[in-house]
Amino acid sequence: MKKEKPILFTGIRPTGEVHIANLLAAIYPAVKAQDDYEEYLCIVDLHAITTPYNPEDMSQAIKEVAVDYLAAGINPDKVVLFVQSHIPYHTELMWLLNTITSVGELQRMTQYKEFKSRYKDAKAGILNYPVLMAADILLYKAKYVPVGEDQMQHLELARDIAKRFNQTFKKEVFPIPELAKLTEKPLRIKALNNPKNKMSKSLGPKSYIAIADDPDTIRRKISSAVTDTGPSQDTEKMSAGVANLFLLLRLTADEKTYNHMEEHYKNKTLKYVELKAVLAESIIDFLKPIQEKREELLDNIDYVAKVLSEGREKAYHKAGQVIKEVKEVMGLL
Ligand code: ATP
């Protein structure tokens, strides 16, 4: 008998260029796990429209996220790669889950508070974002969710909503989702130009290294990354900016290079220009194969559209079964 695979869900907002933190926190874990998990990888356009955007750019942004997933090594024969708004059940389940979610718990979310202060007149979509995210995950009965540290609070809420649903309607409809144990701990890569914030598409290109950045752009961005005045004489503790560069080095370079730089730092002989030069080359090498594949896919965009259309069929089928079960236990069928 065929053994059932554990189910994994993850999403990326088509809000601009996909960057190295998206790659390391969400895309790579899915690539590594694609043989062993049943995967639903979603381009979450309904989340993207909760912050200001240009409708004319959306269709291209969606295709580019698909290109990035594929270029990073996702095999569309093994996973379901699809666009959130193609499956109307996401918003339907969101409404149903809204009825068991309290306004207070949504108002306590850090991302809501951040977006509210960044975009002033914040819309209800931002408040309800985590309910849609819970719906995204639960609609496929996903148990494992690779996300960055910034989404852990939302994942925690999705767990609460799943438990509450099962209790309220007295049936174990949803598994309780958790962080996919594919990274050692939730990743938080900081913005290069301001390490107080996380690297983000919405903070602009200076905050991130895009998957598509050419070598000179990468060198320039890394060389202007915020550090400090030099390894301190009286403390071992790295400043946030330097720790962030070391984190990127650990994730992209070989162990020997990393250890060498760390040794240097400990001996207080490291010059940050040197660290930055080594890091820039390591990121360039790390991204090179993905960039080559990216170019091929961009020249073959009809293939990418076909992948998304096939993904839509498969996602629709699975989500349709789950929404039916949900409506049954809620007395709606
Ligand atoms: P935006 O600013 O538009 O929200 P973003 O850079 O935050 O874009 P998302 O599409 O919202 O990217 O997130 C996609 C995935 O990447 C999520 O799993 C998120 O947790 C992860 N992620 C985003 N930024 C970081 C980061 N700086 N470090 C680690 N993971 C991150």
Ligand code: MG
């Ligand atoms: Mg985000």
